[in-house]
Amino acid sequence: MGKKNIWLINQYSYPPGKSGWRRHFDLFQHFNKNKYNIDIICGSFLHNSKKQHLLKENEKIALIEERGIKYHILRVMSYSKHIDRLIAMVQFFLKVIFFSKKLSKKSRPDIILASSPHPFNGLAGMYLAKKYGCPFIIEIRDLWPETWVAMGATSRKSILYKIFSYIEKKLYKNANKIITLTANKDYYTSLGIDEKKIEIVSNGVDLENYDYNLSIYKSPLSFPKDKFNILYTGSHAQGDSLDILIEVAKLLIDQNIEFHLIGEGVLKDKLKKMVQDYEIKNVKFYEVIKKAEIPSLLREGDAVIMLLRNIPLYKYGMSPNKMYDYFASGKPIIFSGSVINDMVKEANAGISVQAEDIEKLREGILYLYNMPKVEREILGKNGRKYVEENYDTKVLSKKIEKIILDILEDGNV
16 A cells, blocks of 8 residues: 555644644654655744744745655735734635645645634635545634634624634535544534544644753743742733733732743733833743743743633633643643633642632632642642643544544545
8 A cells, every 4th residue: 555645734834943833743743654645735924923934035835844744835925913814814725725736746635634723724625625535634723713703803793703604614514524622522513513523632742852852952041049930931912811910910029929921922012011011020021932942941930820811612622732831841830711621630730720810810829839849849740740641742643643544444535
């Protein structure tokens, strides 16, 4: 039997080292390259950056190969506003369709996997799967258009919502399998989707790579040794609730605690101004660092923190990348979120409070701060053990491969 050709379509699935999001690389790098050809089609503009592209100014397309995985990078426009992002989505969809003609001459797909967050990735995958007569898998990271509704970007009465809702249902109906990252199938079954069609493959962490990076990279940042340092890494956007963190920091100004926020996002300037207006000195901001430096950075902290908005959408679960890095770090985790799958509580790896509850979050942070160091270390070890047993990407990779093999062996398109 010859090699099977897998196409993956995701505007934001960049080559490793180009951004912090590397789910598909971590999953597919473990595939036997003697059995599979893997082609990933992505866009050039780095999401959540200001104007950063992976292509040179005069380039329209580029090919980068990492560990046998071929990344085909297509030029798309920069954006910062919702409307511009929407235009970039459509632009990427059209470019994927045209590029597929060239790619199919070298690697005609045996199966196509399209991954959200936005539905135009799925539309491209669905269209091309029909064109080439192969199975189609849709992977859902964010529930569109429900995510936009939850974040206040649109309403259920809007034309945009109705269009995206129609596309969403169309994708689910035509997919051979639906892969969800969250630990709950209720949303899909509420739409009439057969539960057997749904598979759960969460995010995770490549522990071998994490520990390797920890051994060779030094932290680009250092923090005061006489402070209790709580670290946050990742985006500074609406869904990250960093305004809540600042409100809590204001209440803890008399404590020996500092919060360190590393990353970028559309709300960073507003958050900085909030800190300035409050005249507090216990919140510090830093630029984005390399993904490979995250392990050594987290080692420098006393605890790590993650917050979510209090929105109904999270009742279906969550699977944020940073959480798995946090577990891998062996540091106690402070988690603020109202979710069905509270992994921090399940792993006994830190403290958990309801989303946007400022007083409970303050109390939880103080509880962790006043806890004997040896007890905090036990919480951190619990988290590390939890991720080793459940969320190492080597384990998750086998789940993805089994799903693909089962579909190919079934033969029904």
